[in-house]
Amino acid sequence: xxVIIKKTYEEMSxxxxxxxxxxxxxxxxxxLGMATGSTPLGLYQELVRLHRNEGLDFSQVTTFNLxxxxxxxxxxxxxxxxxxxxxxxxxxxxxxQNIYIPSGxxxxxxxxxxxxxxxxxxxxxxxxxxxxxxxDGHVAFNEPGSSLTSRTRLKTLAKQTIDDNARFFDKAEDxxxxxxxxxxxxxxxxxxxxxxxxxxxKAWATAxxxxxxxxxxxxxxxxxxxxxxxxxxxxxxxxxLKMREYxxxxxxxxxxxxxx
Ligand code: PGA
Numbered sequence: 001x002x003v004i005i006k007k008t009y010e011e012m013s014x015x016x017x018x019x020x021x022x023x024x025x026x027x028x029x030x031x032l033g034m035a036t037g038s039t040p041l042g043l044y045q046e047l048v049r050l051h052r053n054e055g056l057d058f059s060q061v062t063t064f065n066l067x068x069x070x071x072x073x074x075x076x077x078x079x080x081x082x083x084x085x086x087x088x089x090x091x092x093x094x095x096x097q098n099i100y101i102p103s104g105x106x107x108x109x110x111x112x113x114x115x116x117x118x119x120x121x122x123x124x125x126x127x128x129x130x131x132x133x134x135x136d137g138h139v140a141f142n143e144p145g146s147s148l149t150s151r152t153r154l155k156t157l158a159k160q161t162i163d164d165n166a167r168f169f170d171k172a173e174d175x176x177x178x179x180x181x182x183x184x185x186x187x188x189x190x191x192x193x194x195x196x197x198x199x200x201x202k203a204w205a206t207a208x209x210x211x212x213x214x215x216x217x218x219x220x221x222x223x224x225x226x227x228x229x230x231x232x233x234x235x236x237x238x239x240x241l242k243m244r245e246y247x248x249x250x251x252x253x254x255x256x257x258x259x260x
Contacts, residue, residue, distance in 0.1 A: 198234040
């Protein structure tokens with residue numbers, strides 16, 4: 001696991017966007033795993049800027065989103081369908097038919113989840129998965145206690161997640177209780193993982209994920225088992241890392257590192 005700490009949210013977002021751009025420049029038909037929430041907004045803004053100003057091309061890209069609330073229609077302002085369209089997809093040149101987001105409105109969730117998993121596989125698997133982290137240490141909606149081999153499924157949200165996300169709704173009671181989410185096992189099959197975290201309220205979860213034991217109680221800790229994962233942090237999210245000096249030293253000396 002590589003840990004990259006930047007002073008600000010903007011710098012963190014730009015560094016993560018460079019990683020995505022690097023992939024698209026070498027593999028224009030890459031499959032990207034997308035995340036929602038406030039964390040990746042800066043990354044999406046930077047990708048949109050790279051598209052507009054530097055011709056970053058999404059015409060052959062396919063995307064799979066991590067999760068969706070159950071019960072919200074795609075045009076609901078708090079649905080992740082709406083979020084992705086407004087904050088990213090409508091600003092780039094990705095073909096509509098290449099966009100996959102879990103349905104929060106299906107009559108058969110089990111069948112939908114199996115189809116979603118199969119679709120990921122048919123598209124060749126996810127090349128790069130973008131991830132945020134919940135203040136309870138979740139990735140996607142894999143709440144504490146989730147199996148580290150879980151697949152896409154219906155999940156009940158933890159109280160802490162409902163409280164955290166209440167800021168986007170008029171009142172806490174409006175936050176959906178269920179979501180469809182990729183599983184930890186699904187996420188671990190992506191060829192590369194980028195986890196982003198900013199703000200002091202993520203410092204505990206970040207430290208637990210990066211330096212704590214691998215546990216289903218902090219599902220982001222499963223990234224420790226992935227061969228190619230990078231954690232991008234801003235200064236305040238990195239506030240509780242014990243090995244902070246080590247990560248900073250690596251970042252500082254990178255240009256002088258031996259070329260193997
Ligand atoms: P946030 O959510 O980016 O809105 O903080 C992250 C998450 O819950 O995964």
